[in-house]
Amino acid sequence: MKLKIDHKSQIPLHIQAEELLRRLIESPEYIDGKLLPNEVELSKILSISRTTLRQSINKLVYDGLLTRKKGVGTKVVESKSLSSKSKNWMSFSQEMSARGIPIKNFELHVSWVLPEKRIASFFGIKEDKKILKLVRLRGRPEGPFVYFESYFHPIVGLTGEEDYKAPLYEMLEKAHGIIAMVSKEEISAQLADEFIAEKLETKIGAPILFRKRFVYDINESPIEYNLGYYKADSFVYTVESRRE
Amino acid sequence: MKLKIDHKSQIPLHIQAEELLRRLIESPEYIDGKLLPNEVELSKILSISRTTLRQSINKLVYDGLLTRKKGVGTKVVESKSLSSKSKNWMSFSQEMSARGIPIKNFELHVSWVLPEKRIASFFGIKEDKKILKLVRLRGRPEGPFVYFESYFHPIVGLTGEEDYKAPLYEMLEKAHGIIAMVSKEEISAQLADEFIAEKLETKIGAPILFRKRFVYDINESPIEYNLGYYKADSFVYTVESRRE
DNA sequence: ATAATACATTTGTATATACATACTATTGAA
């Protein structure tokens, strides 16, 4: 693996270092729990100061990818499953790319549909007005692990011609000036029915983490209604909360 | 407001500063969006270096409490006033009573057990040291819907003789001076095995929402390791999050 | 053998310093 920092680049060194580390810790030896080179050594390898290097490592520790122990060293957190931090507000692709996980889109199609009653009432629109429905089957290269159904409020102004492979909320922000701000989620468990089992390439009756997500913009106006079906064996939802 | 850092204290300066800032930014003027004193000034006020101060601010920015803008300043995130964060830290009985649901304890027993490896390593203790295990089967009058297994760090000082029918964290606080501050949770779905199905009075293979909860005190020391198995048809986990 | 001690290793804390960059406000010229 090449560990090369470009001191002439416009990109800050600690960002470059962070990216390098994210890639480095993907490798099997580190996932197996081997300690990373110590900070002093690593800073020499990367030709940056220890202080700068620690900025990068701190970020990764915050993100839950690394753990450090005084007098011992730094290693990759062991966990077989992906996890999603609710703390910072992120879209699916941001969540994944933050972990250096490549995303694969298995299905992606857009259609105009009449909303179900509960969706129409969430958006506060009539049931006879067609809205945009976005279906996505996504996951890792080796297989899908989540099936999404999203519905968008007409006010968002999506035409259906947009590039839905780009991060959704970035696209909404740049192209339509919509800033998603608040998300309320309901998480529950259910069993895979025939449809979901087929999509997620698993068995009927397999455990599914079901996430309903209501997204609002800065004015608390509803923007998106999102249903996510996650294969439970490859996804863990994590929450961190603090008292007072 | 007193802004006083104790340089002789055992507590690291950046932790002290972080706590001070957390309190400072509670005050109405900052919640209204007024800029904090700039870093150089603030570091003088607190008598710590700017570098150290930035460590504290970084943490708060990461936690979504502050935003910084180059050339402008640092301020409290607007949504803070809605205090979604302070509300989401609750114990089971608080959660339920907040929803007006009466709680019934179906089972409740305490024992001293040798910790499994992962629990010992979470607590940072040896596997041959017995710890307190608390098992609870709880739910509504008409039937149980959650099975809990809790393990407590020896330092908490539980004897096993306490009144476990009272809200747990209140009891810990009053009787043992332990203040639970941070909780990290992992939520996933699984199927009921024989044991869980019997406890929750449901069928084997029924969908179960599984919640692992790690509780820490104010010093980030681990206090409790908690496993919760929720009958998916009677429990939904809700999360509200906001963008920075 | 066992316990106590010393030592090396590695992360944690803290400071001082310098310059870069983004934004704001002011000044000055067309």
Place this chain on the structure above:
DNA sequence: TTCAATAGTATGTATATACAAATGTATTAT
């Protein structure tokens, strides 16, 4: 008046340095 250049202010990036604290290991004394 308007626009562009400039100065000022605040955060952002980066380094060098020093010592503290926790851990694991090797050594020594009992």
